[in-house]
Amino acid sequence: MGSMWGNTIKISVFGESHGPAVGAVIDGLPSGISLDTDVVAAMMARRAAAGKALATPRKEPDAVEILSGLFNGYTTGTPLTGMITNTNTRSGDYEKDKPRPGHADYTAQVRYDGFQDYRGGGHFSGRLTAPLVFAGAVCLQALAQLYPGVRIGSRITALGGVADASAVAPGDYAALTYADADFPVLDVKAGEAMKAAVACAREAGDSVGGVIEGYVTGLRAGVGDPIFDTMESRLSSLLFAVPAVKGVEFGDGFAMTGSKGSQMNDAFYMDGERVATRTNHNGGINGGITNGMPVVFRVAVKPTPSIALPQETVDMARRAPATLAVKGRHDPCIALRACPVIEAAAALCILDSLMGAEKWKRSADK
């Protein structure tokens, strides 16, 4: 069952882009978590296209209707269901027989024998990240109440070929803030150049990709279960659930391969009573288990597949060559909207992992 995830917290995401609604059911949440729906709405707004000049013209309020699991402002401990109604669809823009290159139209057609709801990309639409953000917003509030001190954030490190080269020291992640939460870059000048690159691609009927760095601070050492449930594999399984994510690396990731062990080993030292490392090339994880340093990872977000430029495709009904210039309303850059989605994926993983580790400890203590 591919649309479900989790060991302790279990999430199920449902819906199609042009169906009546999308949503998520979250099971396993403890009772008594106070849920501020305004805080949920604020995180939903960060992902939504509404109010963003460089996002798809498909603007929707993304209001979450909570159908179960919440009573008098507190979680009940039974499944929490959040539903987001689709209010702005234009299904006529989609041609079933001509799969969009780079999108999931062809693979969905093969996988579901043509029964899939293809309108707007159906279950493969970026719209399915709205329920993920809802779940993440809930998990962030649960984390704040159950594990105070854990903080999750993200920033854009590259967009449209422009890099924000700002280096962040391990000890500085916890305090990172941005002038604009919707466009979290440290180098404001690089940010302006990124925005110009997105606008230029859109003007040309094209799209651009980007890199998002996610980080978790205040996480204790000792979380993670090798060898198949490592923190890298658990986080990656959620990060790759975000459509258009095509790469994930931890710490210095691929760049480590060009360096020496003496450069990439993170030397230990005593920081008061606590064991810490001088550097964080390994991104806070050794052997699949957190080491108490910030967990730092980067995701590669590809350029939006739906572009207005004419592209080669096939006519599936006629089994013949065809040309497609995608109509409809699309994001010229997905990475621009994906930061809250990446944070949501991390929040879900960290809450599930911390609660799972606690459960294991409790049963071992008996």
Ligand SMILES: Cc1cc2nc3c(=O)[nH]c(=O)nc-3n(C[C@H](O)[C@H](O)[C@H](O)COP(=O)(O)O)c2cc1C
């Ligand atoms: C927030 C968000 C918005 C997206 N918007 C679009 C879009 O407007 N047009 C499009 O073609 N793809 C969009 N996508 C990406 C597609 O859903 C994705 O490329 C497609 O499902 C194929 O999956 P893959 O790229 O992971 O292989 C979006 C993804 C996200 C996370």
